[in-house]
Amino acid sequence: MFKKKPQVKNLSPLRSSDRRKLADQIIADYKVHVPTLEEIDPTCSATEVQAHQASHNPTPALSSTRTSLIPDTCLSARFTTHAGPDATLVSGTVYVGAHPGQEERILWIQYGKDARLYPTVYTLWRNPGLVPLLHTPDFVVDKLRTGADLMTPGLVGGPPWPEAAKTGSVVGVAGLERPSVPVWVGVCKIDVSSLGRVQGAKGAAVEGVHWEGDEIWNWSQTGSGGRAAPERIEGWELEIADIADGVTRVDLDDGDEDEGQEEGGVALEAPAAASQEAAGVDNVDEAPPGREPTTAEVDEAFVQAFLYAIYSAKRNGEPPHYGLDLPIQPSFLISNLVQPHLRVQTPHYTIKKTSWKNTKKFIKFLDKSVLVKSKDRNGGETVIVDIDFEDDRVRNFSPYRLPKPKPQAATAANEDNQTASNGGSDPSLGQKLTLQTLYRASSKLVPDLIPSKATCYTASQISSFLKRYIENHPELSKNATSSRFIKLDPFIANSILSSSPSISDTRTLAAGEIARDALLKRILDDSHLCIPHWLLLRNNQTYDPENPDPALKPKSGPPPHVNIVVEKRSGTKVATKISGLEVFGINPHLLGPELQKKCAGSASVGQLVGGKPGTLEILVQGDQRDVVEKELARRGVDRRWIIVEDKTKKKK
Template sequence: MFKKKPQIKNLSPLRSSDRRKLADQIIAEYKIHVPKLDEIDNTATESQATSNQPTPALSSIRTSLIPETCLSARFTTHAGASATLVSGAVYVGAHLGQEERILWIQYGKDSRLYPTVYTLWHNPGLTPLLHTQDLVVEKLRTGADLMTPGLVGGPPWPEGAKTGAVVAVAGLERPSVPVWVGACKIDVSRLGRVQGAKGAAVEGIHWEGDEIWNWSQHSNGGKAGPESIEGWEKTSAEVQDGFGKLDLEDNDEDEDGQEGGVALDTSTADVHNGDVKPDTPANEALAAEPEQEPSTAEVDDAFLQAFLYALYNAKKNAEPPHHGIDFPIQPSFLIANMIQPHLRFQDQHYTIKKTSWKNAKKFIKYLEKQLLLKSKDRNGGETVILDVDFNDNRIKNFTPYTLPKPKTQASTVQADESKSLAGGSDPSLGQKLTLQTLYRASSKLVPDLLPSKTTYYTSSQISSFLKKYIENNPALTEKSSSPRFIKLDPFIANNILGSNSSGSDTRVLAAGEIGRDALIKRILDDSHLAVPHWLLLRNDQTYDPESPDHSLKPKSGPAPQVNIVLEKRSGTKVVTRISGLEAFGVNPQILGPELQKKCAGSASVGQHVGGKPGMLEILVQGDQREVVEKEVGRRGIDRRWIFVDDKTKKKKK
């Protein structure tokens, strides 16, 4: 459908409520099962998963389907042999550690949302998966439909591949990687042998290589799929085996039910690490899942033991009374530096959101009730730890356990991307930055005050030229009221003060004189006289305006700054948005995961709302301004270049 490039209008962010409704619509349409979690209250029902207080499982599925920073836009394109005008909407989002891509498509009057291959690569089992020969895949990428004889690997065929159902198609070379999305024109699930059959089985909508796949904010083309994806259960050997038996007699087809296509039932999907995966019978699930999801009570105990372990180590390795711990302890420091490093198990199941407390504040209050510490609520609702009872018997008699090494990402895609993004280290760490402001003179100052319009001048150079101008015109200092003042001449009155009709200029013109400092400030503050430029120097770089390095080119406009915005989402939920990092050589795709670790909460990277295409912003849960300022400081960004906008405070009347 998208052989021709669609015209996509301006992207706009989705409200949190719209994002949840959209995700719930997808969950309903694709029959995604929201599993029950082993909560303390075992009477919880599935109906509670769609209430105003969703379970962590539902939130995880929603985020996997529709990321928190999702944007939407209308589009138009021409499709079909008759080049019919088609319109609809696209939904753009970024999974953690990746750039933004089109994840869902809705077109025409059909309210159904169609996933792109990027969504399928992160949500195994979302749709039934069909297979065909790689030669046929190449034909499909030209916009052709999948014909019935082109199906391989069955019967049996996936039960969900019924008329009108959305299905994915993979080739035999990479049978676990969907590369084509379509809608069934016939009931594929009821087909027998397909040799000799006629007609189209699946109508093509989107594929790896079309214009939707190719779109990105950075205009750097689409991203090829991985070699394999864990969760699409069909193996290459099984598909090839089914393909090799296509010429057998009918009575051979039913000898082994395992020869058929992928029997994915999205109505029995489970969730693991934010991705939707097909469910399996209980015995197979135990064999396939070496790490079963712990109960809430087990996660609670792990967090308590980690806290005791941190205090045990502090008491063992440092002197009293505080044993090397700086009080007060911030909630973010508690989670990132005391809990996470000492957890018995370090995987996606052991996070503060999986505990019965759900957040650090309630966890601290629990520890205070256990008489392990003293806490205090600060303005803004933050709770800090003021002191710890190191003489508690639970700390004295604590038995250390072996701490596991941090596990790598289970997903091949995420692992590869983490390596490529991190590259082993953050190149911006430890860099030294110098922000230099330069000015170019307008024609009003040339040649009377400054010699050239093309040369960049520092403020001190402009001040020197002004001093020289005054020395060359003795009449300026004669009969002035003070040595600090100079008389006005036609050049100063007309070219400098006459460039602005402000009240201050009018008063100066009426007085007939102006202070030397006020005159230089007047020149530098007026962009019509001295056009500001900025230059960011890294490490040992220097720039001399008198003998400039042409490889360093100053940029016009005000100097860059890192913007930290605190705002409320969903009523009381506070988030921190960070933007403007690229100008300082800091990659948001690398800093985002680092902030997620430091803040012990979720973080996402996406297009900066209201910014230029390709400019990214990081969204972190909670008020994390102190952590952000510290982390960007480690990357050479001075506090003077950071602007904090706290929108959570009540506006003054």
């Protein structure tokens, strides 16, 4: 859950009474055994026990247990983060404390509407036996650290399984190399304790919440990073021999394939396919990259993606509509419900490649399948007015692993995780952007005019090189008609004006001279002489061509821009589409809700049609170009970098 860095607000100390209540809640929820006076001192008389109970003072064992779970110096703070395939905003509370001789760490997490507290690995390392401990092969642990769920066939060491590992129970997971050290915390999605043989089973057994290596583990007030796990922890009730026997009992020759993988299920790459199945891995059923899918395959992918979206909404939302605003427009259906949940993100998987060809017929198909109820509106638009969330296809749906985003999207996500200077949840707010145009010279200009063709130079530097060249060749200024003009020499005539001659170049050659500013413009405008590059600098970044920063690498081609398209949709309705935001460090998932508030209308975020996988587009109702430009300006985007296309005007 915590792959992205949470925004933790200011920490505040807990009162002693609140700390005791919190510790008692944990003791009750996790059924922590607190020794009684009789267990501590068998010689204690009944009179002494009654006297102690009447005093209402905690026993030494209870005080010690409370302090072990919630240290005396415990602090709390609210946090927010984005989790899940839809980047849903999640808020909650973290409890920070330090055990003797150790640095402060996040010990407990409480999020959403669930009042339950989830322990972090630091708490489990300090309190052996707090939760049931499950085991899985170490190469599966590596995949779990990427945010995947633990599939049922990945469990080893049973049966029998821990009796407390029932549906909804919090469990820890350890690898086989260090079986006494939990490195992953999750919640049981099924009753693990009642399982028998798990090889060949389908579905996820445990849903991940937190693990060693995520942003909660990495958090510290001093910024020192996470603390490595110990090699061994005394106190966990383990039967190592039974675990080893469970591994040997894994049937690697089982030929069944798991087709119903849950969301984020572990996918193993290094081990062989037989080992993958033994570890509980469901492979993503993707079409080979060189083969175009059939129409039936695209149809099935669209239906599965819609079921996935409804299944996710039902898991994360509240009835009756589970967070979905009805009626659902056709554009919202494709961009927010279908495209993000397709198991294959390629240009072959579009509505045009289906047998329906358009969204209206796709909605009609869902209506005939009794999954939704649709209605035709004026203008020929068909919308979804109701969804059957209790349909067996939704309740029994088995989520699959969605494709990983491309590096461009990953880069934008990493930038979004950085803390904004203004302390807001959107790190792009208040940023200062500078779009710098650079030029890389071709071999025609090197070394006579420009010293190197491997370095990118600014326009002013190229102007200086040209000025120096003219100064080193005084014959160019002699007998010119004006001080603004220079005579042509063989280098200028052959290397510059003859690179891609035009009518103006022919006239210049015939005249035998050219204006200085016209020559500079001729050099910069000709891509055969100077190849344009661009570099986007953020906040206080600077770029020195003489001593370039390796982290700042100019990119070839024209400078990037934000596209704003205003067009008519379904009759007379107008919508505004915004794309090209990621390169400027703007997260569409954060800007979309902001535009929805500013424009007082619906806004959706989805895959850009025809764009690279991971490139997103925001769709806002109405002509909102002015509002969008103001919001982009708040995020450092200059008006010159925005291209507005109005498709609502009639063509002449």
